Amino acid sequence: MGILSGKKGLIFGALDERSLAWHVALACASAGAEVVLTNTSSAIALGTIDSLAKEHGMLLVPCDATKLDDLRALFTRAQEHVGGKLDFVLHGVAQSMNLRRHKGYEEANYNYFQQTLDVSALSLHKILRTALELDAISEYGSVVALSYLGSERYCDGYNDMGDAKALLESIARQFGAIYGAHNKTRVNIVSQSPTPTKAGGSWGGLDYWYRYTDQLSPLGNASADDCAQLCVALFSDLMRSVTMQTIYSDGGFGRTVLARGARL
Numbered sequence: 001m002g003i004l005s006g007k008k009g010l011i012f013g014a015l016d017e018r019s020l021a022w023h024v025a026l027a028c029a030s031a032g033a034e035v036v037l038t039n040t041s042s043a044i045a046l047g048t049i050d051s052l053a054k055e056h057g058m059l060l061v062p063c064d065a066t067k068l069d070d071l072r073a074l075f076t077r078a079q080e081h082v083g084g085k086l087d088f089v090l091h092g093v094a095q096s097m098n099l100r101r102h103k104g105y106e107e108a109n110y111n112y113f114q115q116t117l118d119v120s121a122l123s124l125h126k127i128l129r130t131a132l133e134l135d136a137i138s139e140y141g142s143v144v145a146l147s148y149l150g151s152e153r154y155c156d157g158y159n160d161m162g163d164a165k166a167l168l169e170s171i172a173r174q175f176g177a178i179y180g181a182h183n184k185t186r187v188n189i190v191s192q193s194p195t196p197t198k199a200g201g202s203w204g205g206l207d208y209w210y211r212y213t214d215q216l217s218p219l220g221n222a223s224a225d226d227c228a229q230l231c232v233a234l235f236s237d238l239m240r241s242v243t244m245q246t247i248y249s250d251g252g253f254g255r256t257v258l259a260r261g262a263r264l
Contacts, residue, residue, distance in 0.1 A: 002032030003236045008082040010036045010074075012065055012127070013092030013146075015047035020146055020195060020227050021092030022052060027228035028235065029056050033088070036078045038063045065093050065123035071130040078136075085138040088235040091127060091145035091168075094120040096161045105159050113160050120164035121171060128175045132182065141185040142235045145172055146227070147246065149191055149254050155209065169246055176244035186243035188234055193221035193250040217251030 009028055013021035014037055025035050037053050041062040044050060053060035059081045063074040078086060097112035098105075124145050131137050150158035151165035169189050176187035194210045214221040227249045233239060234247070248254045 002030065003238070004028055004088075004232060005032030007032070007087040007235065008034045008036075008084070009088035009090070009235065010038065010078050010086050011090045011092065012038055012063075012123075013090070013094070014039060014049050014052060015043055017048070018196060018224075019047075019092065020192060020224050021090060022049070023224040023228040024090050024092065024231045025052065025058070026056070027225070027232050028088075029058070031232050031236075033235070034082055036061065036081060036086075038065075038074055038078075040064050065091075065127060066118050068126055068130060071126055072134065075131055075134050075136045079134075086131075086136055086141065087138050088142045088144070089127065089131065089137065090231060091124045091143070093123050094146075094161065094164070096120070096159060096164070099159050099161060103159075108160055113163075116160045116164050117167060120161065121167035124168055125171045125175070128171075128179070128187070132179070135183075137179070137183070137185050139183045139185070140237070140240055141179075141183070142239070143172075143175075143179070143185065143187045144231050144234050145169075145187075145189050147189045147191045148194075149248075149250065151191070151246075157209075172246075173244045180243055184240075186234070186239070188243060189246040190227060190230055190234070191246050191248045191250060191254065192227045193217070193223075193253065195221075195224055195227070213250070213253045216256055217253040218256060219251035221253075222249040222251050 011021050011025045014025055028035050036059045038061045061074050061077050063070045096116040098108045147165045150162040151169050172187045172189050179185040230249045
């Protein structure tokens with residue numbers, strides 16, 4: 001019996017072993033939950049999410065989280081599979097072509113910029129809107145979206161992802177109020193330490209920034225597994241009164257000016 005025993009959830013964004021969503025999926029399964037995985041068809045082809053699904057008996061449903069028709073089909077299929085409403089949802093979707101193409105913020109390609117906002121932030125709005133219209137999340141359910149400190153501070157090289165994460169967090173607060181009044185579902189943000197995921201690898205200064213934050217964080221950087229365990233706690237009934245919050249899984253970096261013993 002685990003902390004999520006009997007719960008059923010949907011996880012967006014797992015690609016491969018480096019993905020935060022991948023670690024969250026494994027942690028949820030270990031905690032007793034039944035998990036449905038989803039990503040785009042192209043991501044499924046490029047990554048190894050299908051092996052995760054097969055190894056752990058998880059349903060894998062292709063879906064483009066920016067398309068409402070795809071989302072309606074996904075939520076319908078997921079509910080059919082688990083035999084009822086979902087208890088939790090993870091939004092772990094992010095992408096910036098401006099970062100991938102190494103375009104500075106001041107020279108951003110605006111088509112890419114719009115894609116960044118759509119994929120990395122507006123997809124959360126579309127997911128939550130669709131789930132609300134279908135009444136697909138159970139009472140006292142839980143939604144978590146993954147973010148980063150670049151949403152509220154300037155982080156050199158983080159580019160338009162900073163804008164997207166700021167929008168993501170605003171959407172979570174707005175829908176947190178809506179869902180709270182609707183059926184007590186909670187909507188929260190987990191702001192994670194720099195993590196070498198596929199998306200994070202597009203950030204040219206990630207290696208330096210990872211070392212920098214690790215030195216300044218009183219507890220050191222939080223790992224992907226640390227992030228996953230925090231998500232499990234937020235999905236559980238232990239946090240039924242926590243909503244509309246940004247919770248930092250970053251070893252204290254977000255509240256630190258200079259840590260004793262840091263070697264810079």
